[in-house]
Amino acid sequence: MSNLIDDDPRIIEFDVRTDEMLVNMGPQHPSTHGVLRLVLRTDGEIVSETEPHIGYLHRCAEKIGENVSPRQWIPYTDRLDYLAAMNMNLGWALTVEKLMRHGVGEKARHLRVLIAELNRIASHLVGMGAYGLDLGTFSPFLYAFREREKILDLFEEACGARLTYSYITVGGATADLPSGWLQKCEAFLDQFEPIIKEYHALLTTNAIFVKRTAGVGVLSREMAIDYGCSGPVLRGSGVDQDMRRDGESLYTGMYDGYAFEVAVQKDGRYPRDHTYPSVPKEVVLGDCWHRFFVRMLEVVQSMDLVRQSIDRYAACREPLGEPLKLAEKLPVGDAYLETEAPKGQMGFYIVGNGTSIPWRVRARSSSFSNLSVTHELCRGCLIADVPAIVGSLDIVMGEIDR
């Protein structure tokens, strides 16, 4: 027996035998953004393996979609990415319109841009605030929610709901904006613009924040593409891709005439359309800091887009138009369309068989692909880095489990 111990080089080296420990992070853990469960294999504070377990929020949403008409499924899309329900509505509505070869008027187009970009701001605000929470600072979360509340107030006025809107629908939107709404929206933007500087001061350029995020969870360009990452996660790794510019013409047509620059680091620099804080020296392209920074830039970018769409929407004199009937018959055929949701590319697939009920409904969510890189990023990091990395991916479980 003693020979065995003597022969084991580890025991001689360390004197004490250390064991790895399996730890469950979630599904009831404060920083896993809902019901994600991560099984960590740790050696002391160092994580050697991370395995995400999903499925705690599965609601058979896709199967339900095969039993109701496309417009009836709109409320279910609300519950996919519940932080950006408008963008989910939009993705599904566009997919069904693609299948039915049904276009919408100019006014509806600008309304959709306006609403979708406003929801992108709200979603990124949550992402930003929750990321602060993951890193242990509470106040930015409430500052972000304070502003998000104002966006929700606007949405409430437009459609009556604050979280699950079902507002953008097949063939347009359920209702036109009430009078005076545009002024309120502009007032919000004017008030919100200077506040972004505070966020940068509290988080983006904060020394401790930079220390916690710089060089942590570096996702290389190749790996990001291999794993099918999209949205800010992909752009944070320096890949210049944005569905609003590079997607299908049906979707990019929505943004025809809009001026925006994709928030991505090109040739070592970010877009210069506004004054942003400079990139700290210690950050590495593809790390948590860059993913966070891309989101912050997209907030400003979306604000520009909202301003542009307000002008264009206000210039449209024709009525909004009626959405499609609930039981409109679908043509035989299939359609797939990817849109740029705040979290990444949101794809919907629909197969029609001549009835009003689709034969197949599928959704492809960005959070699912983005989450799949965690085991690569978390290899060899510290426990404290796990929330930092998972938080920087900004996942929403409703979208992953569907």
Place this chain on the structure above:
Amino acid sequence: MADFLIGLGLPGWLAWSIAALVAAILLLNVIAGGALVFIWAERKIAARIQDRLGPTRTGGRFGWLQSLADGIKLLAKEDLMPEGADGLLFRLAPYVSFCASFCAFIALPFAFDVVGQRLNVGVFFVVAVLGLEVFGVILAGYASASKWSLFGAMREAAQVVSYEVPLGMCVVVPVMLAGTMDLVTIAEKQSGWMSNWYLFHDPFTFVIFWIYVTCAVASVNRAPFDLAEAESELVAGFHTEYSGLRWSFFFMAEYGSMFLVSALAAVLFLGGWNGPVPVAQLVGLSEGTGDSAAYFVRLLGLANLIGKATFGVLLMMWVRWTLPRLRIDQVMTTCLKYCTPIAAVMFAGAMFWQLFLPGGLLPGWSRPAGEIREGWLEGPGGLPATSAPAVVRSAGVAAAEPSDSSGLAKRSPR
């Protein structure tokens, strides 16, 4: 008080016990009452920082009774202990933590002679006993049978033990300047104008004060060093499995320690109970003027010290609600690569300053730390001052070895 009771004819042991009990109860109320006030203050301050209102209703206005209401709620909660937990240690841990925090208060002077027990090694006692708080945390983490608790406990152990080193170096500087470890004497020596505070004694003490603040925040586990209870990583760290009254004991220990390290900073660097302007002396009041004057002076000192300590606690709250949390390796780096070397250099600097410039750069800027009477020689124990050299030279290199050894050597043969 004990003398007074003995004078009434009570036997010595009973008189001392009664006096100790009274002092203990008074101090206990300082912690418990202080925790209530500080928890309420923290909630209000956090709320204001975050653009919220915080508690507004309980107690009529400003929600000032909110922490008491919460305390009652905690009392009424079910007594939970996880399966597989080590029952005895699990129950013991919060009290160990609390006792450490509480015991340190014994040697803390609130004003001249307003001190639980004046100790000639007061600084040493406070720092040592405060360091014991980590035992409760380790016990809690070990006994909870939860991996998250264990993580929290190990972090706390590593962190607190590391930060004891620079903390000790910071604390030694005022000891060196005063030539004594007696907290009462240290504070007394800083009486007079604000320029007599050790914070402004020389540039080295000014720097070392901030090192002390950093280390103190770290050693009481407040943000950005609150790794032991990092809620986003470790759920709630070492007190994950605690609820109800036991949890509240951890909480009270935390707030007690916060107050204690702030009060210690006040005594060591900020003049203790001496205000920035010697109001009492200027109007001619002093300890010797009469009973009522002495009481007034002490009351003023009490307000001064508590005000300074409260300021320290509020500073910690402000920091907590602003900054993100550091990672464990960064916490260790801060301690070992920055705090410890800087503290060591500042210690050496303060030592040489004391050796070559004992009077400061400007005449009358700070009093030379010259001839003083060691407090313990004339303490309530009633040692005859002639039995030992009443004058202790403290300036110069000899003070680099803090008066601990000399104090031990001169301890009376009782």
